[in-house]
Amino acid sequence: MARVLINIPREIRAGETIAIRTLIQHAMESGYRPGADGNVVPRDILRRFTARFDDEVVFAAEFSPAIAANPFLSFTMNVVAGGTLTLRWEGDNGFDQTETRRITVA
Amino acid sequence: MKRLALLALCCLPAAAQELRSGFEDMARETQALQREDATNPAMLWVQEGEALWSSPAGANAQSCASCHGAAETSMRGVAARYPAWDEASAAPTDLAGRIAQCRTERQGAPPLERESPGLLALSAYVGLQSRGVAISPPADPRLAPAMSQGAALYAERRGQLDLSCAQCHDDNAGRRLAGSTIPQAHPTGYPLYRLEWQGLGSLQRRLRGCMTGVRAEPFRYGAPEYIAIEAFLMGRATGMAMETPAVRP
Numbered sequence: 001m002a003r004v005l006i007n008i009p010r011e012i013r014a015g016e017t018i019a020i021r022t023l024i025q026h027a028m029e030s031g032y033r034p035g036a037d038g039n040v041v042p043r044d045i046l047r048r049f050t051a052r053f054d055d056e057v058v059f060a061a062e063f064s065p066a067i068a069a070n071p072f073l074s075f076t077m078n079v080v081a082g083g084t085l086t087l088r089w090e091g092d093n094g095f096d097q098t099e100t101r102r103i104t105v106a
Numbered sequence: 107m108k109r110l111a112l113l114a115l116c117c118l119p120a121a122a123q124e125l126r127s128g129f130e131d132m133a134r135e136t137q138a139l140q141r142e143d144a145t146n147p148a149m150l151w152v153q154e155g156e157a158l159w160s161s162p163a164g165a166n167a168q169s170c171a172s173c174h175g176a177a178e179t180s181m182r183g184v185a186a187r188y189p190a191w192d193e194a195s196a197a198p199t200d201l202a203g204r205i206a207q208c209r210t211e212r213q214g215a216p217p218l219e220r221e222s223p224g225l226l227a228l229s230a231y232v233g234l235q236s237r238g239v240a241i242s243p244p245a246d247p248r249l250a251p252a253m254s255q256g257a258a259l260y261a262e263r264r265g266q267l268d269l270s271c272a273q274c275h276d277d278n279a280g281r282r283l284a285g286s287t288i289p290q291a292h293p294t295g296y297p298l299y300r301l302e303w304q305g306l307g308s309l310q311r312r313l314r315g316c317m318t319g320v321r322a323e324p325f326r327y328g329a330p331e332y333i334a335i336e337a338f339l340m341g342r343a344t345g346m347a348m349e350t351p352a353v354r355p
Contacts, residue, residue: 003153007144025150028304069304070147 002026004099006087012079014105020051020059021074024089024097030065046091049073053103054083063091079105125346126280128289132355136301140353148230148299148351151223151306155231158224164215170228173212181235186348189337191248198252198333202229202297202308220327226306230297233350240347241294243340252330256338259331265322271335286355292343293336295352302355309336 007021024046031043043065051059059075082104089097129137143149160171174180185201192199192207199207202220205228210217218225243249260271274283275291282288296309303311310332317324325331 003150005144005149005153021144023145023147023150068301070150072145072147 002089002095002097004087004097006099006101008085008101008103012103012105015078015080016105017076017078019074019076020085021072022049022087023070023072025070026089026091026095028063028065028067028069028071032065044092044095046071046089046095048090050088050090051075051077052086052088053077053079079103081105125292125343126290127292127294127346127349128354129295129349129352131280131287131289132353136353136355140295140349146299146351146353148297148306148353151227151230151297151299152234152351154223155227155229155234158228159231163209164213166212166214168213170208170213177232177235181232183236183239185233185236185350186239186241187244189249189252189333189340190244191246197330198249198337200309200333200336201232202226203328203333205229205232221308221311226297226308229308230306230351233297233348236348237350238347240345241340241343243337243344249337252334252337253341254338255331256334256336256341259335260338265317265320267320269320271316291339292346293339294343294346295349295354297350298352298354300354306351309339 003025005021005023009018012018026046027044028046029041029044031040031045033041035041045065045067046063048063049059049061050057058077061073063071082102085101085103087099087101089095129140132140139145139147156177158170159177160169162169162172170177188201188204189198190204191197192204194207194211202225206218206220206225209215218228243253263270263273271291274288279288279290293309296312297306299306300312310327313332313335314324314327
């Protein structure tokens, strides 16, 4: 399991637009770099990020080889009522990680 | 006479000027990365270190926490006092060396290699507990030889470019080397996340980078020369606030 940092505002009012910030540990090996032995290191990157709020996709992103290691993503969403935020990262070599966070409104 | 004094003042090396962390010279975006834990990628390693701190390892199934308890209290300010004298090896040791030693000798666990993810994670986690604490090298006379050896190494020209550390980081600190500002070289934030490395690295890795940069042969990881340079640099940065885990370009 890759280490993940997820930052969600602590107090959320109903109808508020909040910023979610995520950081995941991943090498994002571009597939263009030569290794120590001179051979090209095979590509190993994240391909897709999807954020769902109670089964509704609120944000999605596609990654390309030029994105730095340990990618940081920030997106905003409007919260009307509480629910579950599901964040999923998918990548090469079968990488698939899902994190869920409960969001409550005051 | 007055004029002479003024002349002497403006020719002082950077070390005698106001101490300035490399943080001040970074782009605003990079500063923002470091300023908040939610965006600081080094916090991924800290998270790993926190998990390692309380997970039992080795023959005795002891964790760091079994002896040291909560790192927040027991490790507060510790990183600001390294390198320190190690009784067992009768030599100065840095924080990573101490952690590695504790790991093999007290926990009886497989050794953590220099620059291995585990050792970096633990050093970052222990270092974090000293964030904001002023650097205060121990007043141990046994460390004096290492500090003076470090000072000599810092001032010694080396490599095919025939440059010493002091020629850039004292004489020309604040000026530019190609696109980047030359920092005063204060070890306030190690281990740190360097954007160039796209990962966490120790002070020794940074020193190694400078040495290959001037085309000198670097010392091996954990070499007493590195510890001596660190001891000198920490003495030079006395009073500066620890930033671990920092972010640098």
